Amino acid sequence: MNELISLIVPVYNVKEYLGRCINSMLQQTYSKLEIILVDDGSTDDSGKICDQYAFVDKRIKVFHKENGGLSDARNYGINKSSGKYLSFIDSDDYVAPNYIEILYELLKKESVDISICGCQYSFDEYFNKTLVKKDDEKSFSSYEAIIECLNIRLRQSAWGKLYKRELFDSISFPVGKLYEDLAVVYDLLLKCKRVAYIDAPAYYYSIRQGSIMQSDFNLKQAVEIEIIDDEMDKVISKYSDLQNLTNARRIYSYFLVLRRILLSTNPEEYIEIRKNIRKKIKSKSRGLLYDRTVKKNIKIKILSYMFGEKAYMFCQKIADKKNPEIIR
Numbered sequence: 001m002n003e004l005i006s007l008i009v010p011v012y013n014v015k016e017y018l019g020r021c022i023n024s025m026l027q028q029t030y031s032k033l034e035i036i037l038v039d040d041g042s043t044d045d046s047g048k049i050c051d052q053y054a055f056v057d058k059r060i061k062v063f064h065k066e067n068g069g070l071s072d073a074r075n076y077g078i079n080k081s082s083g084k085y086l087s088f089i090d091s092d093d094y095v096a097p098n099y100i101e102i103l104y105e106l107l108k109k110e111s112v113d114i115s116i117c118g119c120q121y122s123f124d125e126y127f128n129k130t131l132v133k134k135d136d137e138k139s140f141s142s143y144e145a146i147i148e149c150l151n152i153r154l155r156q157s158a159w160g161k162l163y164k165r166e167l168f169d170s171i172s173f174p175v176g177k178l179y180e181d182l183a184v185v186y187d188l189l190l191k192c193k194r195v196a197y198i199d200a201p202a203y204y205y206s207i208r209q210g211s212i213m214q215s216d217f218n219l220k221q222a223v224e225i226e227i228i229d230d231e232m233d234k235v236i237s238k239y240s241d242l243q244n245l246t247n248a249r250r251i252y253s254y255f256l257v258l259r260r261i262l263l264s265t266n267p268e269e270y271i272e273i274r275k276n277i278r279k280k281i282k283s284k285s286r287g288l289l290y291d292r293t294v295k296k297n298i299k300i301k302i303l304s305y306m307f308g309e310k311a312y313m314f315c316q317k318i319a320d321k322k323n324p325e326i327i328r
Contacts, residue, residue, distance in 0.1 A: 006081035122207065219273075
């Protein structure tokens with residue numbers, strides 16, 4: 001364990017959670033770390049907290065910059081880092097003491113470009129224990145890993161992973177957009193050769209009020225449609241035989257966006273977005289409604305979403321009776 005690993009942490013107004021996050025990194029059983037804290041223009045005491053920790057541990061490097069968003073902070077951190085391997089940790093999350101050890105040993109053992117661990121959702125609880133390593137490890141080719149992602153069996157997030165640094169030589173996070181993880185995960189999988197996964201929930205993901213998924217729908221969230229279309233087009237350009245799976249993945253994202261619109265405080269405000277999604281779904285070039293791999297109940301429900309709450313609730317009852325295994 002003598003290779004430098006950089007932990008990149010964008011920080012913005014998270015003073016209540018920041019200490020927990022930093023402490024979890026300082027307690028790592030893998031000690032050759034470089035902890036990059038990017039204060040992205042915080043207006044609370046987050047920046048001061050970063051400086052205080054840097055004073056007591058030389059592995060911590062703090063950079064203060066104007067607010068540019070999560071993607072900009074991650075890109076900045078990559079440029080300032082020196083590690084042979086990179087891992088991203090969100091500042092309101094935290095990790096198990098052997099988080100990096102697990103990912104590093106897996107990456108080396110399987111000779112892969114990306115190693116992935118499991119995650120556990122954290123509400124108010126705080127977990128701080130070294131995890132027992134399980135035998136449930138899987139290794140995938142790039143092609144196989146993409147299939148796992150398309151089937152939502154591999155997590156499509158930047159965090160919870162260890163990457164070879166060179167993967168980011170030509171890949172960066174899209175500045176100014178939400179769902180930045182979704183915008184790079186398929187690019188990374190297309191570029192790498194192999195990926196490995198271990199069933200060890202070493203990353204703790206915080207569920208808190210104010211997160212994107214907990215907030216009301218707004219126009220910025222509609223960018224998920226644009227991103228998923230771009231990423232699926234890239235996959236198809238290399239693996240044309242995955243057309244059916246990419247269709248199903250597109251319709252999954254369309255479904256989620258429509259659902260968030262319908263459940264928003266003012267769904268009528270987003271009629272144009274619903275019309276745009278309708279055109280995409282009905283397009284013969286996409287073939288979403290003509291694709292037999294997309295379950296019938298999903299087709300019924302996504303179409304009903306476009307016509308409003310009453311139509312959706314009626315179709316949901318019918319679809320659930322025929323097939324209770326639905327995407328909610």
